[in-house]
Amino acid sequence: MAVRIYALAKELDVDSKELVDVCTRAGVTGKGSALASLSDDEVARVKEYLTGGSGGGATTATAPAAPAAPVMKRPTGDGRDGKIRNIQAPKAGRSALRRDGSEAAESRPLDVVTPADDAPEAEDDASQVEAPAETPIAATSDAPVADDSAAAEAAEAAEATADTAKAEAKAEAQAEAEERKAELAQPGPLARMMGGGRGGSGKMPVIGAGQDSGQGAAKKRPGDGSRPRPVVKLAAIPAQTQRREAPKAKAKDETPTQKPDMKLPSDVLGGGSKPLAHQLKRAERTLEAAKLKEKEEAESKTRGRRGGAAADSSVPMLGGREQRQLTRNRGGGRANFRPRRMLGRRRKSGVNTAAPRKDRISIQLPCTVKDLSEAAGVPAVAILRILMEEGVMTNINAVMDPELTELVAGDLGVDIDFVQAETLEDKLLTAMDELEDDEASLKPRAPVVTFLGHVDHGKTSLIDKLIGIDVASGEDGGITQHIRAYQIENDGRPISFVDTPGHEAFTEMRARGAGVTDIVVLVVAADDGVMPQTEEAISHAKAADVPIIVALNKIDLPGVDPTRALQDLAANDLLPSEWGGEVEVVKTSATTGEGLEELLETILTVAELNEFKANPDRPAIGSCLESQQDADKGVVTKVLVQKGTLRVGDTVVCGEAYGKVKAMTDPLRPSRRLLEAGPSVPVNLTGLNRAPSAGEPLYVIDDIAAAREIADTRAHAERAEFLGSTGFQAATLENLFDRLDGVGDIQTLNLILRADVRGSIEALEKELTKLEHPEVRLRILQKSVGGVTEGDVLLADASEAVIIAFNVVPDDKARAKADQLGVEIRRYGIIYKVADDLKLALEGMLRPEQREVDLGRVLVQMVFKISRIGAIAGCRVLQGVVERNARARVIRENTVIGDYAIDTLRREKDDVKEVREGYECGVKLAGFNDIKEADLLEVYKVIEVTRSFED
Numbered sequence: 032m033a034v035r036i037y038a039l040a041k042e043l044d045v046d047s048k049e050l051v052d053v054c055t056r057a058g059v060t061g062k063g064s065a066l067a068s069l070s071d072d073e074v075a076r077v078k079e080y081l082t083g084g085s086g087g088g089a090t091t092a093t094a095p096a097a098p099a100a101p102v103m104k105r106p107t108g109d110g111r112d113g114k115i116r117n118i119q120a121p122k123a124g125r126s127a128l129r130r131d132g133s134e135a136a137e138s139r140p141l142d143v144v145t146p147a148d149d150a151p152e153a154e155d156d157a158s159q160v161e162a163p164a165e166t167p168i169a170a171t172s173d174a175p176v177a178d179d180s181a182a183a184e185a186a187e188a189a190e191a192t193a194d195t196a197k198a199e200a201k202a203e204a205q206a207e208a209e210e211r212k213a214e215l216a217q218p219g220p221l222a223r224m225m226g227g228g229r230g231g232s233g234k235m236p237v238i239g240a241g242q243d244s245g246q247g248a249a250k251k252r253p254g255d256g257s258r259p260r261p262v263v264k265l266a267a268i269p270a271q272t273q274r275r276e277a278p279k280a281k282a283k284d285e286t287p288t289q290k291p292d293m294k295l296p297s298d299v300l301g302g303g304s305k306p307l308a309h310q311l312k313r314a315e316r317t318l319e320a321a322k323l324k325e326k327e328e329a330e331s332k333t334r335g336r337r338g339g340a341a342a343d344s345s346v347p348m349l350g351g352r353e354q355r356q357l358t359r360n361r362g363g364g365r366a367n368f369r370p371r372r373m374l375g376r377r378r379k380s381g382v383n384t385a386a387p388r389k390d391r392i393s394i395q396l397p398c399t400v401k402d403l404s405e406a407a408g409v410p411a412v413a414i415l416r417i418l419m420e421e422g423v424m425t426n427i428n429a430v431m432d433p434e435l436t437e438l439v440a441g442d443l444g445v446d447i448d449f450v451q452a453e454t455l456e457d458k459l460l461t462a463m464d465e466l467e468d469d470e471a472s473l474k475p476r477a478p479v480v481t482f483l484g485h486v487d488h489g490k491t492s493l494i495d496k497l498i499g500i501d502v503a504s505g506e507d508g509g510i511t512q513h514i515r516a517y518q519i520e521n522d523g524r525p526i527s528f529v530d531t532p533g534h535e536a537f538t539e540m541r542a543r544g545a546g547v548t549d550i551v552v553l554v555v556a557a558d559d560g561v562m563p564q565t566e567e568a569i570s571h572a573k574a575a576d577v578p579i580i581v582a583l584n585k586i587d588l589p590g591v592d593p594t595r596a597l598q599d600l601a602a603n604d605l606l607p608s609e610w611g612g613e614v615e616v617v618k619t620s621a622t623t624g625e626g627l628e629e630l631l632e633t634i635l636t637v638a639e640l641n642e643f644k645a646n647p648d649r650p651a652i653g654s655c656l657e658s659q660q661d662a663d664k665g666v667v668t669k670v671l672v673q674k675g676t677l678r679v680g681d682t683v684v685c686g687e688a689y690g691k692v693k694a695m696t697d698p699l700r701p702s703r704r705l706l707e708a709g710p711s712v713p714v715n716l717t718g719l720n721r722a723p724s725a726g727e728p729l730y731v732i733d734d735i736a737a738a739r740e741i742a743d744t745r746a747h748a749e750r751a752e753f754l755g756s757t758g759f760q761a762a763t764l765e766n767l768f769d770r771l772d773g774v775g776d777i778q779t780l781n782l783i784l785r786a787d788v789r790g791s792i793e794a795l796e797k798e799l800t801k802l803e804h805p806e807v808r809l810r811i812l813q814k815s816v817g818g819v820t821e822g823d824v825l826l827a828d829a830s831e832a833v834i835i836a837f838n839v840v841p842d843d844k845a846r847a848k849a850d851q852l853g854v855e856i857r858r859y860g861i862i863y864k865v866a867d868d869l870k871l872a873l874e875g876m877l878r879p880e881q882r883e884v885d886l887g888r889v890l891v892q893m894v895f896k897i898s899r900i901g902a903i904a905g906c907r908v909l910q911g912v913v914e915r916n917a918r919a920r921v922i923r924e925n926t927v928i929g930d931y932a933i934d935t936l937r938r939e940k941d942d943v944k945e946v947r948e949g950y951e952c953g954v955k956l957a958g959f960n961d962i963k964e965a966d967l968l969e970v971y972k973v974i975e976v977t978r979s980f981e982d
């Protein structure tokens with residue numbers, strides 16, 4: 032019966048990683064990791080090799096009667112017996128998973144450690160030094176091993192020479208031992224990974240009992256004291272993981288990086304999508320503004336001086352009328368004589384322009400026209416005028432995006448700095464995020480295992496089979512459109528599974544799944560191999576920096592060749608362990624159940640190695656996987672708790688939503704109510720005031736008022752952004768450029784999106800962005816979770832929009848209103864059908880192409896001039912056909928002299944629709960009477976051809 036290497040390692044009480052190496056040396060090849068299986072034969076060979084039999088070949092030749100060195104003996108724990116010692120499995124599993132082949136080779140155990148105090152005895156104890164060299168492992172590790180010949184030489188020298196020579200040899204041996212000691216003081220890569228520095232002098236690291244007693248032995252997990260921890264090779268962690276490193280502190284004397292001193296306006300720097308004339312106009316305006324400012328400053332200085340003069344004691348004291356008269360005359364400026372009309376107009380601007388004008392301002396985003404006016408001390412009308420000149424018609428309360436604000440500020444000659452205010456969110460939530468849990472508070476938690484892969488490769492079927500439910504067969508269109516999370520127990524050990532959709536529209540959901548996961552199971556159909564979404568899933572898994580296990584599914588299909596899929600995986604940096612790589616590939620069939628046990632076992636082994644932990648005793652932080660509006664329960668949010676414990680009654684904030692947790696249920700058994708949920712537990716919770724966006728982190732906070740404030744601020748910001756993106760109200764550079772580019776001519780199809788969950792809206796939006804065409808576009812006016820309401824219908828009517836109801840229905844009022852107003856509500860259940868239909872609708876909006884179709888040629892044989900009617904050409908159809916509503920090009924002496932519509936077409940005296948080849952007919956051309964004998968008419972008609980996006 033086949034047995035896995037790590038199971039055999041357990042049985043033999045050796046380190047499974049070492050056993051992988053031993054397999055290779057014993058001639059059992061192709062075993063890339065501890066999860067590889069061995070046949071009975073192979074097991075026998077390995078055992079034989081280990082007990083010093085002939086299995087290994089090469090090394091035994093040089094091994095003289097080794098005294099049981101390879102026998103996996105339980106250690107004494109003193110770490111100094113020169114034999115076998117225990118090294119614990121990696122504690123922080125991820126580092127162990129990063130090792131590559133070279134490190135593994137380096138990390139082979141050092142065969143012998145001769146402690147410093149033993150060194151002087153080296154000459155007398157040649158057999159002790161030699162013994163480890165006889166072990167199979169010693170043969171591969173030469174550097175730290177005591178050199179047999181050196182020892183022999185030392186012994187020989189001792190015999191052959193006098194006492195002085197003996198002393199020399201002794202000194203030499205001692206020096207050598209010192210050197211070795213120094214070398215060994217540096218722990219090897221494996222030792223480092225295993226958490227042991229120079230924890231002892233053991234030869235082969237062995238997993239098992241006694242690990243606490245050795246030096247450097249790490250803490251054991253509670254409850255599994257006797258279970259050894261196998262070692263699994265997994266995918267190499269990509270380079271980008273380095274971004275997690277804390278930034279290096281700058282050396283004090285390091286010269287700061289120089290910043291270029293660029294004073295050009297941002298739009299000039301931005302590549303100048305505007306015409307040069309426009310740039311010049313702006314430059315002129317800026318110059319004028321600067322001049323004006325200078326003048327104002329000069330005037331105010333003069334005024335100041337005059338004011339000073341008024342206080343001068345040399346001026347005689349005047350009273351009453353004279354004083355008023357003088358003051359009026361001194362003020363002298365035009366303002367004093369400004370007619371009432373002007374004063375009135377000035378007041379109307381409604382903005383306090385008393386603030387002094389500034390050269391440099393700091394302004395908080397989002398910024399309105401009024402904000403800028405107040406900060407810069409410039410009348411709002413001046414700003415509105417600039418905006419108007421730029422083609423942006425807006426009002427004083429309109430929000431300007433940063434680029435537009437900068438542009439206006441540039442025109443006003445004001446330098447601007449944007450500042451971001453510290454919000455309540457920053458204060459409360461960021462602090463929670465940054466709160467580090469101390470090591471002692473961390474408790475083991477279930478691994479979160481996410482299934483990722485291409486559409487239809489069998490993710491849902493595999494999870495269904497693993498947990499014994501049937502979700503796959505009930506899916507609309509056979510594709511997963513929701514993210515799911517369930518927790519099950521296997522032999523008392525909990526595991527949380529996350530199922531993600533494979534369809535390309537669900538990138539966000541896949542990223543979200545990968546973002547909350549500890550382990551990724553990459554499902555690859557054996558008949559299909561690596562496909563685009565598989566590659567995307569690999570990237571997500573790598574970005575999440577988590578171990579990958581590959582489930583090579585559909586292995587039951589007749590004639591499948593897994594080799595191609597394995598090659599694809601190798602090409603994507605996932606070298607399968609059976610090819611000597613580091614990625615476990617388990618061949619599975621969700622249909623027959625083949626390989627599922629092995630898959631589960633592999634998942635549990637990886638989880639065990641990584642020892643996932645979290646602090647359950649802190650305010651919970653989770654992640655919203657999905658949320659939906661339920662007719663009975665209100666907002667139902669699917670949350671995966673990541674840290675802390677979430678309890679019924681907790682106040683939470685999640686994205687733009689907040690509320691108190693009313694109830695929690697187990698997603699797998701919805702009737703099972705939960706009062707609390709700890710780390711790694713997925714729950715469906717109710718109590719939020721609105722459906723939060725999927726992917727939003729959820730925080731438990733004490734104060735409901737603070738939760739409301741945070742949620743409302745976010746909702747407000749999102750609304751402002753959304754309005755900006757739909758082109759309503761907000762003035763942005765983008766809509767300015769749109770206008771300049773003549774985008775106004777584009778035909779627009781307005782949409783209102785309503786869906787069951789936020790994830791569907793995201794996926795729909797993503798899918799719809801692909802429907803791009805220079806002449807038509809889609810504009811989403813509103814998007815929200817829940818059924819179609821009367822308000823939606825009214826908005827659709829006012830904006831001539833179509834309502835897309837995805838997995839939701841209109842309520843009665845909405846339905847009645849839609850019938851009354853003739854608003855179209857289109858209902859869908861499958862995402863790509865929405866995209867297909869909207870594509871057709873947009874294609875229908877494209878102006879049809881006008882195409883000419885040649886009909887025939889006609890020769891004019893005779894011309895009849897009839898008063899009040901005009902010239903009638905008596906013709907013969909030379910080729911093709913003439914139709915009444917066609918057009919004709921008149922050709923005279925090989926030159927086209929005109930192009931006219933056929934007004935009348937007659938045979939004999941009757942009006943006819945068409946005349947065919949060989950027949951005679953009378954043709955009257957609209958607006959052309961100069962027809963002559965021998966003219967040739969080329970008859971054609973114009974047809975309209977509908978266009979598609981592909982044309």
Ligand SMILES: Nc1nc2c(ncn2[C@@H]2O[C@H](COP(=O)(O)OP(=O)(O)OP(=O)(O)O)[C@@H](O)[C@H]2O)c(=O)[nH]1
Pocket residue numbers: 484485486487488489490491492493503509510511512531532533534584585586587588619620621622623
């Ligand atoms: N023969 C065979 N068919 C399978 C196997 N696994 C899944 N299928 C079939 O493949 C189809 C897709 O399976 P799903 O489980 O829905 O695939 P999925 O990867 O979850 O698909 P999405 O979630 O839509 O990306 C279904 O018809 C399954 O019955 C398998 O191991 N063998």
